[in-house]
Amino acid sequence: xxxxxxxxxxxxxxxxxxxxxxxxxxxxxxxxxxxxxxxxxxxxxxxxxxxxxxxxxxxxxxxxxxxxxxxxxxxxxxxxxxxxxxxxxxxxxxxxxxxxxxxxxxxxxxxxxxxxxxxxxxxxxxxxxxxxxxxxxxxxxxxxxxxxxxxxxxxxxxxxxxxxxxxxxxxxxxxxxxxxxxxxxxxxxxxxxxxxxxxxxxxxxxxxxxxxxxxxxxxxxxxxxxxxxxxxxxxxxxxxxxxxxxxxxxxxxxxxxxxxxxx
Amino acid sequence: xxxxxxxxxxxxxxxxxxxxxxxxxxxxxxxxxxxxxxxxxxxxxxxxxxxxxxxxxxxxxxxxxxxxxxxxxxxxxxxxxxxxxxxxxxxxxxxxxxxxxxxxxxxxxxxxxxxxxxxxxxxxxxxxxxxxxxxxxxxxxxxxxxxxxxxxxxxxxxxxxxxxxxxxxxxxxxxxxxxxxxxxxxxxxxxxxxxxxxxxxxxxxxxxxxxxxxxxxxxxxxxxxxxxxxxxxxxxxxxxxxxxxxxxxxxxxx
Ligand SMILES: Nc1ncnc2c1ncn2[C@@H]1O[C@H](COP(=O)(O)OP(=O)(O)O)[C@@H](O)[C@H]1O
Ligand SMILES: [Mg+2]
Numbered sequence: 001x002x003x004x005x006x007x008x009x010x011x012x013x014x015x016x017x018x019x020x021x022x023x024x025x026x027x028x029x030x031x032x033x034x035x036x037x038x039x040x041x042x043x044x045x046x047x048x049x050x051x052x053x054x055x056x057x058x059x060x061x062x063x064x065x066x067x068x069x070x071x072x073x074x075x076x077x078x079x080x081x082x083x084x085x086x087x088x089x090x091x092x093x094x095x096x097x098x099x100x101x102x103x104x105x106x107x108x109x110x111x112x113x114x115x116x117x118x119x120x121x122x123x124x125x126x127x128x129x130x131x132x133x134x135x136x137x138x139x140x141x142x143x144x145x146x147x148x149x150x151x152x153x154x155x156x157x158x159x160x161x162x163x164x165x166x167x168x169x170x171x172x173x174x175x176x177x178x179x180x181x182x183x184x185x186x187x188x189x190x191x192x193x194x195x196x197x198x199x200x201x202x203x204x205x206x207x208x209x210x211x212x213x214x215x216x217x218x219x220x221x222x223x224x225x226x227x228x229x230x231x232x233x234x235x236x237x238x239x240x241x242x243x244x245x246x247x248x249x250x251x252x253x254x255x256x257x258x259x260x261x262x263x
Numbered sequence: 264x265x266x267x268x269x270x271x272x273x274x275x276x277x278x279x280x281x282x283x284x285x286x287x288x289x290x291x292x293x294x295x296x297x298x299x300x301x302x303x304x305x306x307x308x309x310x311x312x313x314x315x316x317x318x319x320x321x322x323x324x325x326x327x328x329x330x331x332x333x334x335x336x337x338x339x340x341x342x343x344x345x346x347x348x349x350x351x352x353x354x355x356x357x358x359x360x361x362x363x364x365x366x367x368x369x370x371x372x373x374x375x376x377x378x379x380x381x382x383x384x385x386x387x388x389x390x391x392x393x394x395x396x397x398x399x400x401x402x403x404x405x406x407x408x409x410x411x412x413x414x415x416x417x418x419x420x421x422x423x424x425x426x427x428x429x430x431x432x433x434x435x436x437x438x439x440x441x442x443x444x445x446x447x448x449x450x451x452x453x454x455x456x457x458x459x460x461x462x463x464x465x466x467x468x469x470x471x472x473x474x475x476x477x478x479x480x481x482x483x484x485x486x487x488x489x490x491x492x493x494x495x496x497x498x499x500x501x502x503x504x505x506x507x508x509x510x511x512x513x514x515x516x517x
Binding site: 054057058078081082086087091092134 | 433
């Protein structure tokens with residue numbers, strides 16, 4: 001039956017539970033993601049968003065629940081997911097190009113082929129000319145784009161992006177959001193994005209899932225029925241403001257009501 | 264070019280201090296007419312040292328050789344222990360107390376025994392140097408490996424990296440800054456360790472040279488040998504920066 005359910009979904013998360021010792025963090029997380037869909041996750045800080053990614057990405061075993069990819073059980077497996085952690089983690093001992101090929105190298109792709117594959121993406125990622133630079137020479141926005149390039153070039157089924165723009169200043173962040181909205185259309189990625197920026201979630205996503213406080217579960221779902229491609233003018237439209245208010249209200253509800261009230 | 268100049272400028276205060284100290288020393292020796300067997304003047308140390316340069320050089324070479332061999336052994340042992348400990352929690356628990364215990368050994372008491380066991384050749388000196396220097400190297404490496412960011416480890420795991428690949432791609436390069444710090448500590452101990460080992464018993468070397476000159480009250484030559492020892496230490500210390508620049512240029516600080 002789960003196989004049937006999984007068939008039309010790229011990713012199905014079923015009843016994930018996780019506790020660290022006495023501390024329950026995930027309290028039965030359920031949702032699914034269609035192929036090519038962009039789903040944003042918002043929730044109070046410390047509620048367990050990064051933990052959810054660690055479990056989905058196969059880095060932490062769940063106490064209960066399953067992860068299905070293309071209908072097949074992928075619980076504990078790392079290979080369907082490309083994971084972009086909260087910090088960019090570009091390594092100073094590698095050039096920018098060699099940082100972006102790391103995942104391919106680990107997977108055994110010959111260095112030359114790996115460099116060719118990652119190199120092709122430098123232009124669309126706004127990094128052309130910086131192949132041989134060291135990470136320290138890049139601006140904050142470029143570092144995040146390099147980290148994202150390293151993530152997507154692995155060609156995994158689902159991208160897991162944990163607050164990719166969280167550390168950037170407001171203007172750079174908006175640039176990055178516009179750029180990501182522009183570039184993602186051409187690639188057909190299936191994306192899960194954690195963010196604490198509700199405007200970012202509404203602007204980028206097809207759907208926004210609101211997580212409750214720890215121990216967390218999905219409290220609310222907002223379908224973002226805004227046309228694509230989206231540009232800056234979208235932000236000033238009434239429908240955008242409505243959706244933003246809806247998500248904000250749900251995040252606030254979770255916080256004000258404490259840990260009870262399941263919907 | 265500007266880097267070298269800047270470094271010279273930063274050394275200026277130290278040089279000034281040394282020159283002032285030497286001037287005071289020279290003045291005191293001249294003014295008080297203290298016997299050179301007790302305290303030779305710095306100028307005398309230099310001129311006598313220069314006069315005996317052939318003999319000092321002939322003794323410096325074995326010391327350098329012992330230092331190099333001893334430190335190479337120490338590096339090999341330090342790396343082997345650190346890598347083993349990094350891969351095996353069991354070995355970590357087994358070796359950590361032994362590592363610490365090895366540092367409580369009174370080398371002064373053990374060195375003569377080493378000579379009884381190994382004779383006057385290279386072996387006892389190599390053991391002394393290794394005992395004195397492998398600890399900072401092993402500990403520096405172990406801490407360097409251990410300092411690896413958990414998120415970096417998770418990133419590598421998400422890429423499907425084996426423990427060995429994690430070591431190769433992240434833990435090893437990430438440990439380079441602490442390794443070079445440990446290397447600098449180790450190399451300065453190594454020269455002192457070599458001198459000490461020779462002092463206890465050797466057929467040639469700066470340590471035995473100092474011991475002989477002390478016994479014939481040539482304080483000036485003892486100090487000349489001390490000066491040469493210091494020069495060797497400082498040069499080897501400087502060499503570590505060169506090696507770091509070649510091996511891991513990204514790890515330089517500041
Ligand atoms: N490996 C771990 N061991 C113990 N506690 C953890 C671990 N990882 C996360 N936690 C705890 O789980 C909770 C949720 O953390 P996290 O998932 O990082 O939250 P978020 O990403 O939503 O801010 C926090 O209280 C954190 O301290
Ligand atoms: Mg987090």
